[in-house]
Amino acid sequence: MQPTDIKNPEYFHKVVDCQYACPAHTPVPEYIRLISQEKYTEAYMINWESNVFPGVLGRTCDRPCEPACRRGRIEEEPVAICRLKRVAADNKGEVKPFMPQGPFSFNGKKIALVGGGPASLTVARDLAPLGYEIHLFDEQFKGGGFMRSQIPSFRLPESVLDEEVNYILDLGIHTHFNHFVHSMEELLSQDYDAVFVGTGAPKGRDLPDLPGRNEGAKKIHIGINWLANVAFEHTTNIGKKVIVLGGGNTAMDCCRTSRRLGGEFVKVVVRSPYSEMKASPWEKEDAMHEDIPIVDNHVPIEFVVKDGVLKGLNFEKVTPIFENGKRKLVPTGEPLVFIEADDVLIAIGQENSFPWIERSAGIDFDKWGMPVVDTLTHASSHPKVFFGGDSAWGPKNVITAVAHGHQAAISMDLFCRNLPLTQRPSPFVNLVSQKMGLHEWAYESDVVNDVRYTVAQADKKITLSNRKTEVELGFTKHEGCKEAERCLNCDIQTVFVEDKCIECDACVDICPTTCITFIDNAEEDELRQLLNMPALNTSQDLYVSAPLKTKRVMVKDEDVCLHCGLCAERCPTSAWDMHKFLYEVTKAG
Amino acid sequence: MTFIKPKFRHPDLPTNKLGYTLSYYEGALSTLCAGCGHDSISAAIIQSAFEMNIEPHKLAKLSGIGCSSKTPAYFLSNSHGFNSVHGRMPSVATGANMANKDLIYLGVSGDGDTASIGMGQFVHVIRRNLKMIYIVMNNGCYGLTKGQDSATADNGSISKSGIVNQFQAIDLCGLAIELGATFVAQSFSGDKKQLIPLIKAGMAHNGFAFINVISPCVTFNNNKGSTKSYDFVRDHLEATGTFDFVPEMEEITTNYESGEKHAIKLHDGSLLQFNKLDNEWDPLDRFSAMKAVHQAREKNEIITGLLYLNQKAMDLHELVNTCDRPLNTLKKEDLCPGNGVLAVINAGLR
Numbered sequence: 001m002q003p004t005d006i007k008n009p010e011y012f013h014k015v016v017d018c019q020y021a022c023p024a025h026t027p028v029p030e031y032i033r034l035i036s037q038e039k040y041t042e043a044y045m046i047n048w049e050s051n052v053f054p055g056v057l058g059r060t061c062d063r064p065c066e067p068a069c070r071r072g073r074i075e076e077e078p079v080a081i082c083r084l085k086r087v088a089a090d091n092k093g094e095v096k097p098f099m100p101q102g103p104f105s106f107n108g109k110k111i112a113l114v115g116g117g118p119a120s121l122t123v124a125r126d127l128a129p130l131g132y133e134i135h136l137f138d139e140q141f142k143g144g145g146f147m148r149s150q151i152p153s154f155r156l157p158e159s160v161l162d163e164e165v166n167y168i169l170d171l172g173i174h175t176h177f178n179h180f181v182h183s184m185e186e187l188l189s190q191d192y193d194a195v196f197v198g199t200g201a202p203k204g205r206d207l208p209d210l211p212g213r214n215e216g217a218k219k220i221h222i223g224i225n226w227l228a229n230v231a232f233e234h235t236t237n238i239g240k241k242v243i244v245l246g247g248g249n250t251a252m253d254c255c256r257t258s259r260r261l262g263g264e265f266v267k268v269v270v271r272s273p274y275s276e277m278k279a280s281p282w283e284k285e286d287a288m289h290e291d292i293p294i295v296d297n298h299v300p301i302e303f304v305v306k307d308g309v310l311k312g313l314n315f316e317k318v319t320p321i322f323e324n325g326k327r328k329l330v331p332t333g334e335p336l337v338f339i340e341a342d343d344v345l346i347a348i349g350q351e352n353s354f355p356w357i358e359r360s361a362g363i364d365f366d367k368w369g370m371p372v373v374d375t376l377t378h379a380s381s382h383p384k385v386f387f388g389g390d391s392a393w394g395p396k397n398v399i400t401a402v403a404h405g406h407q408a409a410i411s412m413d414l415f416c417r418n419l420p421l422t423q424r425p426s427p428f429v430n431l432v433s434q435k436m437g438l439h440e441w442a443y444e445s446d447v448v449n450d451v452r453y454t455v456a457q458a459d460k461k462i463t464l465s466n467r468k469t470e471v472e473l474g475f476t477k478h479e480g481c482k483e484a485e486r487c488l489n490c491d492i493q494t495v496f497v498e499d500k501c502i503e504c505d506a507c508v509d510i511c512p513t514t515c516i517t518f519i520d521n522a523e524e525d526e527l528r529q530l531l532n533m534p535a536l537n538t539s540q541d542l543y544v545s546a547p548l549k550t551k552r553v554m555v556k557d558e559d560v561c562l563h564c565g566l567c568a569e570r571c572p573t574s575a576w577d578m579h580k581f582l583y584e585v586t587k588a589g
Numbered sequence: 590m591t592f593i594k595p596k597f598r599h600p601d602l603p604t605n606k607l608g609y610t611l612s613y614y615e616g617a618l619s620t621l622c623a624g625c626g627h628d629s630i631s632a633a634i635i636q637s638a639f640e641m642n643i644e645p646h647k648l649a650k651l652s653g654i655g656c657s658s659k660t661p662a663y664f665l666s667n668s669h670g671f672n673s674v675h676g677r678m679p680s681v682a683t684g685a686n687m688a689n690k691d692l693i694y695l696g697v698s699g700d701g702d703t704a705s706i707g708m709g710q711f712v713h714v715i716r717r718n719l720k721m722i723y724i725v726m727n728n729g730c731y732g733l734t735k736g737q738d739s740a741t742a743d744n745g746s747i748s749k750s751g752i753v754n755q756f757q758a759i760d761l762c763g764l765a766i767e768l769g770a771t772f773v774a775q776s777f778s779g780d781k782k783q784l785i786p787l788i789k790a791g792m793a794h795n796g797f798a799f800i801n802v803i804s805p806c807v808t809f810n811n812n813k814g815s816t817k818s819y820d821f822v823r824d825h826l827e828a829t830g831t832f833d834f835v836p837e838m839e840e841i842t843t844n845y846e847s848g849e850k851h852a853i854k855l856h857d858g859s860l861l862q863f864n865k866l867d868n869e870w871d872p873l874d875r876f877s878a879m880k881a882v883h884q885a886r887e888k889n890e891i892i893t894g895l896l897y898l899n900q901k902a903m904d905l906h907e908l909v910n911t912c913d914r915p916l917n918t919l920k921k922e923d924l925c926p927g928n929g930v931l932a933v934i935n936a937g938l939r
Contacts, residue, residue: 074597447595502819504624504807505779509632513599533599550823564595572624572807 001524003546003553006495009429012581014541015558016491018081021068023403025427025585026050028065028081029491033443035084036484038477043088045098050585052122052168052402053147055160058086059472060151062249062280062397070488073537074513074560077452079486080475087480089160095167100129102172107131109416112192114181117145118398119389120198121168122405123412128171130413130589135192136173139180140232143169146200146390147398149228150250152257153468184357184385194384194412197371198401201390203353207245207346212303216310216344220303223254223347230257230467239342242266243313245300246347247277252284254345255292260467267339268294269313271329273320286471289457290464299329301336303344312340350395370394377421378408386412406587413588425586434492434578435568441578443492444485445565447512453483489563493581496554498546500575507567507576508532513560516567521553531555594618606642614638614645616663626778626804627657627726631664633781634695634724637788638665641836648693649685653678653707656733657699657726657804665695676707679714682721683905688917690906693792694721701731704740704759715768715797720904722791722798725761726778728806729817736809747814761801762896763882766875771899772798773878775892777822778805783893786834790895793834795856796904803891827890835860856900872898 004011014020018028027046034043047054061082069078109132113120116138124134142148143165147156169175181187187195204222207213213220219239223246229235242263244255247270258266268287270277274296277284288294298315305311314336318329352370357363364372364381371380373387380387388404390396411421434442456473457463463471475483508516514533521527527542528535535542535557545554568576602610614635619628638648645667652658654675661670669692673681682694703711703725714723729742736749743758765773772794776784784802791798803822805811811818816825836859853861853873870881878897885892912919 074600446593447597449596502624502807502811503779503823504626504805504819505629505632505781506624509628510594510619512595512597514602515599533601536601549820560597560599562595562597566594570619570623570628572622572811 001521001527001542001544001553001555004541004543006543009427009583011541012431012493013427013583015493015561016581016583017068017070018065018079019491019583021064022051023064023400024051024406025403025583026065027491027582027584029487029489030582031088032079032081032084032484032487033489035087036444036481036487038091038481040088040091041093041095041098044092044095047085047088048095048099048167051399052125052405053118053164053398054085055089055164056147056156057399058082058084058089059156059160060147061085061399064399070490070560071486074562075451080452080455080483083455083472083475084480084484087475087477087484090474091477091480099167100171102128102170104129104131104172106133109133109193110135110191111412112187112190112195113137114187114195114197115145115199115389115391116140116143116175116177117198117200117389117401118147119391119401119405119408120145120196121165122402123196123198123388123409124173125168125171126406126409126588127413128168128173132416134173135176136169137176137179137181139178141177143175143177145198149231150224150253152227152230152253154256154260154463154471155253157468157470180356182356184361184363188361188382188384192384193416194386196408196412197357197380197385197387197391198389198405199354199391201350201352201395203351204346205349205351207300207348210300210302212305212310215305215308216303219310219342220344220346223250223345224350226345227253227257230261235261237262240264241312241340241342242345243339243341243343244268244345244347246270246349247272247279247294247296248347248349249279249283250350251345251347252279252287254347255287256290257467258343258345259290259292259464263343265340266292268292269298269300269315269339270294270296271299271318273297276320276327290460295339297329298337299331304338310341310344312338313344314338352391352394354391374421376407376424377411378404379411379415379421383415406585409588410586428582428584428586430582431493431495431579434565434580435574439569441492441565443489443578443580445489445492445563445578447488447562447564448485450482450486452486453479491581492563492565493579494543494556494561494563494567495577495579496543496545496556497575497577498548498554500573501545501548501554502573502575503548503550503552504572506570506572510566510570512564512566513562515557515559515561517555517557518548518550518552519555520551521547527555528557531557533557535559592618605639607644609639611635611639613667614665616661616666619660619663621656621659621663622732622806622808624807625656626728626802626806627660628663629778629781630724630726630784630802630804631660633778633784633788635664636781637785637792640785641789641792643693643792647691648695650695650697651678651682651685652697653699653702655699655702655731656728656806657697658702660697660726676702676705676710678702678707679710679719679723683714683717683719686719686721686905687911689915690720690911691915694719695792696721696723698723698725700725700727700729700739700741700761704761708740708759712764712768715765715770715799717905718769718771718796718902718908720794720796720906722788722794722800724788724791725799725801726804727761727801727817728804728810729758729815730806730810732806732809736806743816746816747812749809749812749815760882760886762799763879763886765799765801766879766882766897769899769902770799770897771796771902772895773897774798774800774895776800776802777826777891777893778802779819779823780826780893787895789834789836790855790859790861793836793855793857793859794898795900796902822891825889825891827885827892833862835862853898853900861895861898872896875899
C-alpha cells in the first residue's frame with residue numbers, strides 16, 4: 001500500500017465518524033468535550049455555526065451521526081450525540097453577543113428566499129452578514145416551515161423553535177409572511193440578483209384509488225396536512241378510534257398527536273414488516289410507550305363506509321418473501337382483516353410540488369417533475385435560481401436541509417460576485433498536538449465504561465392530556481456530563497512520524513484494541529488479513545506509514561481505535577503523538 | 590495522565606482452547622519507561638501463555654529485583670507470583686518446584702539480578718536442571734539506578750555518559766552451555782516472531798530452559814556506541830535459522846526441502862521445527878553450539894535462536910527420585926508409616 005497522506009484533510013475527517021456522517025459536518029467531539037466541561041454556551045455556538053438549529057436538532061434530528069459512532073462498534077450503544085446537543089441548548093447562557101451583529105452594510109445585492117424552512121433560513125443566516133438584502137417569503141404567519149407545521153409541540157416546543165428562527169430573522173431579514181409566491185416568472189421579473197427555492201416537499205401522498213376513499217373523505221386526512229392544521233390550531237380533536245397508515249416518522253407524529261386530541265384506540269398499520277419501517281427506532285418506541293400498537297404486514301384494501309359514515313378499513317395480510325435479493329409482499333391468503341376507525345390518517349410519504357413555477361420560467365424539470373439541480377452547486381438550469389432542502393431532491397430531514405442551505409449560500413455568493421460556482425472554498429482545518437507533559441494530554445484521554453444514559457420522560461398522564469407538553473425532559477447537567485464522557489474523542493488523531501520510530505513495539509504491546517501492526521508491506525486486501533487483528537471492516541481506512549528502518553511499515557486499523565493516547569504515551573521518541581483535528585466546512589463569504 | 594488501560598478490547602478477539610481471550614493473560618499497566626524492551630518481552634510471554642492454552646492458575650511467575658523483575662506485575666495477573674530477594678529467585682523457584690512439580694515455573698530476571706548478585710544461585714540452578722523457564726531481560730546496564738554498566742555490558746560498549754566499558758562481559762548463554770544447561774536460547778525483545786516460539790518451547794522443555802533476551806534500555810542504554818541499543822542489535826543480529834514450535838496435538842503440514850528440514854521432538858511430544866540450519870552447527874551437539882557462540886563473539890555478531898538442546902538429561906525430580914505426586918499433596922498418612930512399621934524396624938535393629 002502507498003503511505004497514507006495525512007495532509008489530505010479528508011483522511012482524518014473520515015476518522016471522526018460522527019462528523020463525517022453528519023450532512024452539515026458538525027464538529028461533534030469538539031462540542032461534546034465542551035459539554036463535559038460545562039461550557040454550554042461555547043458548545044451551543046459550535047453547533048449554531050454548523051447546524052444553525054441546535055435546540056431543534058437536539059430534539060428532532062434523524063441522527064445520522066449515531067449509527068456511525070465508533071462507540072457503537074466497541075460496545076452496544078453509541079454516544080447520545082443528539083440529546084447532548086439539547087443539553088448545550090438547554091443550559092447555554094447569553095449567545096446573541098457571539099452571533100453576527102447587524103446592521104450589516106449593504107453590498108448592493110438582493111436575494112429572494114421562497115419558503116421559510118431550515119434550508120432558506122440557513123441561506124439567510126449565511127448571506128445576511130455579508131451584506132445581502134434578503135427577502136424571505138412564506139405562506140404561514142411565522143418562519144420555520146415544516147419544523148413548525150409537522151413536528152408536534154410535544155417533541156419540539158414552540159418557544160425553542162421561535163428562539164432559533166428569530167436569531168436568524170433578527171439579522172435583518174425582510175420577511176414576507178402570509179405571502180404565497182404564485183409565480184416564479186413574476187419573482188424573476190423583480191430586481192432580485194438570485195432566488196433560492198426552499199419550499200420543501202409539501203404534498204402528502206394519498207390513496208385515491210382505494211374503494212371508499214371519496215365516500216369517507218370527511219374522516220380521511222392526509223397526515224402532513226392534518227399535522228399542520230393541528231399546529232396552526234385549525235384542528236383540535238379527532239375520533240376515539242384512529243388508524244394511521246404508514247411506517248415513517250410522520251406516521252409516528254400522527255399517531256402520537258391523535259392520542260392527545262382524543263384518540264383512545266390509535267393504531268399504526270403498515271404494509272411492510274416492523275423491522276423495515278422507515279421510522280427511527282426511538283420514535284417507534286415512543287409511540288408504543290403511548291399505548292399505540294403497530295400492526296405490520298397489513299395492506300389496506302378498502303375503506304368501509306356505511307350510510308356515509310366511515311366505519312374502518314379492510315386489510316389484506318401479507319408476508320415478506322425474498323426473491324433474488326428483492327423483498328416482495330405476498331398475500332397470506334387469510335380472510336381480510338377489518339379494523340374499526342372513526343378517523344384515518346394517511347402518512348405514506350410526501351412529494352415535491354411546484355405548481356407555482358411556470359415551465360416557461362427557464363428552469364428544467366425531469367420526467368418525474370423534479371427540478372434539475374446540480375448536486376454540488378445546487379444551481380438549477382436558470383442561472384439565478386438555486387434549490388435546497390426537500391425541494392431539491394425530495395424529502396430528507398432538517399440537518400440535510402441545513403447542509404444544502406450552506407452550499408447554496410456559497411453558490412449564490414459566488415454567483416453574485418461573478419465567480420465560477422465550482423470554485424468552492426476549502427474546509428478550515430487545524431491539527432495541533434495535545435501533549436502537555438510525559439503522561440498529560442490536553443484532553444480527557446481516559447475511556448469510561450459507562451453504558452448509554454437514557455433520557456427521562458414526563459409522566460404519560462400529563463403529556464397525553466396536553467399536546468404542548470414536551471415529553472422528553474432532556475438530560476440533567478450531571479447526566480449530560482456523564483454521557484459526554486462516553487465520547488471517545490475521535491477527533492484527537494493518532495499521528496505517526498516515521499523517522500522518529502525506533503520500532504520498539506511499545507505501541508503494539510499497549511494498544512488495548514490491537515490496532516497497530518508492524519509488518520512487511522503488501523496490497524491492501526492482503527494486508528488487512530495479515531494484521532495482528534485482521535481489519536475486516538473495509539469501510540474504515542488503514543493508516544500506513546512509509547517504510548521504516550527494518551523495511552517494514554506501520555499499519556494502523558482505524559476501525560476500533562479508542563483514541564486513548566496510550567500508543568503515544570508509551571512511545572519513547574514521540575513518533576506517535578495525539579493531535580486535535582478540527583475540520584470546519586467553510587461557509588459563504 | 591493515564592494510569593488505567595481501557596477495558597475495551599477488539600470485539601473480534603479470538604479465544605484459545607480454554608475459551609480465554611488474550612486479555613485474560615494480561616497484567617497491570619506497565620510503569621517501566623516508555624519503549625522499554627522488557628514490555629515487549631512481557632507481551633511475548635502473554636502471547637505464549639495464550640497460545641499454549643495455559644490455565645493461569647497452573648503457572649507460577651517468580652522474579653528477583655530490578656526493572657526486569659517488576660515485569661511479572663505486567664503479565665498473567667491470574668497466575669501465582671513471587672517477587673523474591675535480589676538474585677534469589679532460583680532458590681525460591683527450587684523450593685516451589687520441589688513442593689509442587691505440577692506447575693509451570695516462569696522465572697524472570699535481569700542482567701544484574703542474574704550475572705551479578707544472583708550469579709551463585711544461577712549457576713547452581715543450572716547444575717540441578719530444575720524444570721523451569723528462566724528468562725533474562727538483558728539490557729547491559731542497571732536501569733533502575735540510572736544506567737551503570739552491568740556485568741553483561743560488552744567490552745568497548747559506550748555508556749550514555751560517554752564512558753567506554755573496560756571489562757569483559759559475562760556471556761550468559763556461553764556460561765549456561767558450559768555449565769550443562771539443557772535448553773539455551775538467545776533472542777531479542779524486538780523480534781517476537783522468534784521469541785514467542787522460543788518461550789513456548791522453553792515452557793514445554795523437561796528441565797532448565799534458559800533464554801537470554803537482549804532488551805534495550807531506552808532511557809540509559811540506547812545511545813550510539815552501546816552494543817545493546819535497538820539499532821546496534823538489529824544491525825548485528827544473526828538468526829540461527831527460523832524455526833517454529835508445534836504443539837503435540839497439531840498435525841504437521843509444512844514441507845521443507847530435504848536438507849533444510851530439521852525437527853526435534855520434545856519430551857511432551859511437541860515438535861521444534863528448524864529450517865535452513867547452518868551446516869556447521871547442530872543445536873543437539875554441545876561442542877558445536879559452544880563453537881557457534883564463540884565464533885559469533887569473534888565476529889561481533891549476536892547469534893539468536895535455540896542454541897543448544899539436551900533432552901537426555903534428567904530434571905531435578907528425576908535426579909533425586911521424588912514420588913510421582915507433588916510433595917505438597919502428601920498427607921501425614923502418606924508420609925508417616927505409623928507405629929507398627931517403626932516397631933518392626935526397631936525390632937530389626939535389636
